[in-house]
Amino acid sequence: MKYSLLGIFIQCVFLNLLLAYNTEAQQYKSVRETYLNVNLKGATLRETFEWINDNTDFHFNYDNIHIQDRTLKINYKKNNTTLEDLLLHISERAKLKFKQVNNTISVDFMEGNNHDEEIEVVIQGIQITGRVTSEDELNGIPGVNVVVKGTSTGSVTDLNGNYSIQVPDESAVLVFSSVGYITEEIPVGNKTVIDLKMIPDIHALQEIVVIGYGVQKKEDATGAVSAIDSKEFNKGFIVSPQELLAGRTAGVQITTQGGAPGSGATIRIRGGSSLRASNDPLIIIDGVPVDNNGVAGMRNPLSVINPNDIESFSVLKDASATAIYGSRASNGVIIITTKRGKKGDKLKITYTGNVGIQTPVGKISVFDGDQYRELVNQRVADGSTPAEAADLLGAANTDWQSLIFENAVSTDHNLSANGSLASMPYRASVGYTNQNGILKNSNFKRTSLSLALDPSFFKDHLKVNINFNGMFANNTFPNERAIGPAVTFDPTK
Numbered sequence: 001m002k003y004s005l006l007g008i009f010i011q012c013v014f015l016n017l018l019l020a021y022n023t024e025a026q027q028y029k030s031v032r033e034t035y036l037n038v039n040l041k042g043a044t045l046r047e048t049f050e051w052i053n054d055n056t057d058f059h060f061n062y063d064n065i066h067i068q069d070r071t072l073k074i075n076y077k078k079n080n081t082t083l084e085d086l087l088l089h090i091s092e093r094a095k096l097k098f099k100q101v102n103n104t105i106s107v108d109f110m111e112g113n114n115h116d117e118e119i120e121v122v123i124q125g126i127q128i129t130g131r132v133t134s135e136d137e138l139n140g141i142p143g144v145n146v147v148v149k150g151t152s153t154g155s156v157t158d159l160n161g162n163y164s165i166q167v168p169d170e171s172a173v174l175v176f177s178s179v180g181y182i183t184e185e186i187p188v189g190n191k192t193v194i195d196l197k198m199i200p201d202i203h204a205l206q207e208i209v210v211i212g213y214g215v216q217k218k219e220d221a222t223g224a225v226s227a228i229d230s231k232e233f234n235k236g237f238i239v240s241p242q243e244l245l246a247g248r249t250a251g252v253q254i255t256t257q258g259g260a261p262g263s264g265a266t267i268r269i270r271g272g273s274s275l276r277a278s279n280d281p282l283i284i285i286d287g288v289p290v291d292n293n294g295v296a297g298m299r300n301p302l303s304v305i306n307p308n309d310i311e312s313f314s315v316l317k318d319a320s321a322t323a324i325y326g327s328r329a330s331n332g333v334i335i336i337t338t339k340r341g342k343k344g345d346k347l348k349i350t351y352t353g354n355v356g357i358q359t360p361v362g363k364i365s366v367f368d369g370d371q372y373r374e375l376v377n378q379r380v381a382d383g384s385t386p387a388e389a390a391d392l393l394g395a396a397n398t399d400w401q402s403l404i405f406e407n408a409v410s411t412d413h414n415l416s417a418n419g420s421l422a423s424m425p426y427r428a429s430v431g432y433t434n435q436n437g438i439l440k441n442s443n444f445k446r447t448s449l450s451l452a453l454d455p456s457f458f459k460d461h462l463k464v465n466i467n468f469n470g471m472f473a474n475n476t477f478p479n480e481r482a483i484g485p486a487v488t489f490d491p492t493k
Contacts, residue, residue: 031058031100031119034083042073045094049107056083058100062107066096087119126169130194132161132176141178141198149173149185226250226315230339237356237412238307239435239444240300241336242267245313252315257299259358261410261435262444262475264300269317269332281332282325286467289325299444304471306431306448308352308414311339338467340452341418341425349417358408360438369397369491394492401486408436424455439483443476 034056040048045067049060076089087098087105097110099120132144140161147154148167155165165174167188174194177183181198188194226249233244242265246254253268272279283290283302290301316324316333325333367375373393379385416429433446453466 029057031083031087031098031105034058035080036083036086037079038076038081038086040074040076042075044070045072045074045090048074048090052083052086057103058083058105059103060105060107066107066109069094084119091119126167126172126188126192127164128167128174128188128192128194129162129164130196132157132163132196132198134181134198134200141181144176144178144181144198147175147177149175226252226317227312228315229312230310233310237354237410239303239410239412239433240265241302241305241307241310242300244307244310245315245334249313249315251317259437260299260439260444260478261437261442262299262303262446262473264302267334269315269334273331279331281334282329283334283336285336286338289328299475303444303446303473305336305338305469306414306429306433306446306450306471308416308431309338309429309448309450309469311337313337338450338452338469339416339418339427339429340454340465341420341427343420343423343425343454345419345425347417347419349415351416352412352414354412356410356412356435358410358436358438360405360407363399363401363405364487366401366487367491368399369394372491394490396492398491398493400489400491404440404482404486405438406440408438408442410435424453426454427452437478439478439480441476442478443474445474447472 036055040051043051049062049067053059072094074090074093076086078085091097091110095110097108097119099106099108132141132146133139134141140157140159142157142159142161144157144161144163145154146157146163146165148165149172153165153167155163157163167174170188170190172188174186174188175183176186176196176198178198180201182201184196184198186194186196228245228248232248234246234248238244239262242254245252246265251270253266253271255266255268257264257266267281268279269281285305290304314335314337316329316335322329376385376389376393380387380390410433412431412433412435414429414431416427418425418427420426427450429448429450431446431448433444433448435444437443449468449470451466451468454463455466456463
């Protein structure tokens, strides 16, 4: 007896599952799409409606008052005609109007002779219900967006993950989306119940930013932190790291100090805070602070690192940074993280090269030699200039600005190799930059070497990060004092 009851219980559960998950959606047709072979002769209205019920999927909804005229007979014979034509014939004879809602046809009296109301067709969509869960949220995921693809029709799951939405037909596709989960697209087909188990988007959940004492998930960061990775860097001929960040982060202003090769920039995070003390932010490269006073013989202290070796910038903007680095971080912190190898990666060799051309945009308009001699001779003739001035003129026609400025061609080459040797990720790179300025004898050359090793010991219980960065820079400083005299110097010499 126990086994019989158990068998009945299992069958009932199985039946419930079939009812819950194999329910098929109905696709309703319009009376205009339903074709019949009709042969009615002397039929009453009741007999006509019953015949339509028996030969189609429609059923009529009417009161006895609508069919009380027993003297009215319907005579209609036609093959392959639509149900709409038959109802129009009945409407003209009995002064009735019809309204189709899915597979139900309601009957009512026509008001006056308004034949526009004879037949009204309303096809309602398919009602879809279901529940959205995940491995971590077995009780249901609230707030999941459920949208009919290509439309603005949508719904949102409740606290238990349940939803209900109406779709136009079986060809509709439902799009399920939620923060932290992979977006899913499910065709409706012949189903009215669609349950979904969403898959967490690991990449989105584990997106991190580098802060002073380690790393943190982006959504867990409580301070004012901005993170910019290599995909969002500025493109082009980049010589200094600050050029990668310019214009990419709100509240960070980067102003170039000049157009000289390898020149630095003034960086301000949320403006300046002091009239006398330094307003420069603290810059940290792979955990090592960089002296803002720079290096003797270099225009820019950030030039010690190759921009192609940078993986990301993290900008700490608010006062919480002082809790980590002290008062020197009162103007904000810029944390630079360099690229590293990844465990399990195969050897990958990458080369990037850039060529840039700089041209003087324009020169200050001054007299050439002939114009200057004409001016001096004219002033000598009218007595406004001593006659000795004409004796000092030369016979040349020199453009002094063209002599100190030139078109500058610059090149940048970078070669890197990264991968994993056994279980140790590594990355090595070498770069060479040769930047010329438009002012003659202005040049910046840099050769950089970097090596990053990440060995681990004792089954990854001990991890060691090894960084080696070497840089040789050669700065050639031109005589910038020649720019002013080139405008005022005698063009006849």
